[in-house]
Amino acid sequence: MLNAACKLTMASEAERTFQRFAVFGGSSSSGTEMNNRNFSKLCKDCGIMDDKKVTSTDVDIVFSKVKAKNARTITFQQFQEAMKELGQKQFKGKSPDEALENIYKLMEGKEPATTGVTKAVTVGGVSHLTDTSKYTGTHKERFDQSGKGKGIAGREDVTDNSGYAMILWKGDKESTVMFLSNKVLLIPDPQRTESLPLSHPTH
Numbered sequence: 001m002l003n004a005a006c007k008l009t010m011a012s013e014a015e016r017t018f019q020r021f022a023v024f025g026g027s028s029s030s031g032t033e034m035n036n037r038n039f040s041k042l043c044k045d046c047g048i049m050d051d052k053k054v055t056s057t058d059v060d061i062v063f064s065k066v067k068a069k070n071a072r073t074i075t076f077q078q079f080q081e082a083m084k085e086l087g088q089k090q091f092k093g094k095s096p097d098e099a100l101e102n103i104y105k106l107m108e109g110k111e112p113a114t115t116g117v118t119k120a121v122t123v124g125g126v127s128h129l130t131d132t133s134k135y136t137g138t139h140k141e142r143f144d145q146s147g148k149g150k151g152i153a154g155r156e157d158v159t160d161n162s163g164y165a166m167i168l169w170k171g172d173k174e175s176t177v178m179f180l181s182n183k184v185l186l187i188p189d190p191q192r193t194e195s196l197p198l199s200h201p202t203h
Contacts (some may be wrong), residue, residue: 007097010104011080017042017107018076024112033073036063038112043086045113046106054089062086 019031021042034042043049043059062085066078074082080100087099094102 007101010101010108013109014080014083014104014107015076017046017110018079020111021045033075034079035073036060039063039074039079039082041112042107042110046110048083048086048090048103048106050090053092054086058086058089 018034021038022031022034024038024041040049040056040059040063043054048054049056049059062082063074065085066082067074068078083103084096084100087094087103088096091099091102
């Protein structure tokens with residue numbers, strides 16, 4: 001048997017576990033009250049409900065028994081009463097106090113399990129939608145070889161102004177030939193520039 005100080009410590013730890021489960025899953029609870037769904041989760045995650053000695057039906061019956069009439073939640077005090085009843089089922093042959101102590105030991109330090117709750121599932125026919133190496137056409141141009149997006153450069157024609165312009169003229173007439181990376185981009189009027197002298201490039 002544990003002394004009064006140990007019992008108080010275990011009860012305090014159990015209350016902290018109660019509070020963690022009470023607010024789980026987006027519950028509107030502030031941690032002082034727990035609904036039936038979170039009560040069942042606590043019993044399952046802490047090993048109180050094993051579907052042998054304590055079943056989900058047992059858990060639901062006990063919850064309904066300890067809660068106030070027309071209420072949908074239970075307080076920690078009501079929770080303790082529920083644990084005493086479930087403890088008698090889980091630890092047959094033990095005194096009510098010993099059974100409750102064993103229940104508290106199961107609850108010690110436990111938090112709501114989230115494994116698999118938000119796990120993304122990839123199904124057939126979907127994986128190819130995220131494989132950039134299989135993209136074609138304009139979609140392919142939006143990603144580099146590593147699959148990283150090019151951003152705006154992959155969606156729009158971006159003007160490269162790193163080249164230079166050369167001015168060609170004859171008398172009072174002039175025309176411009178645009179050069180970019182040593183490639184002619186634009187000749188406004190080829191017929192006017194065929195025999196014109198070429199100026200020195202300006203940067």
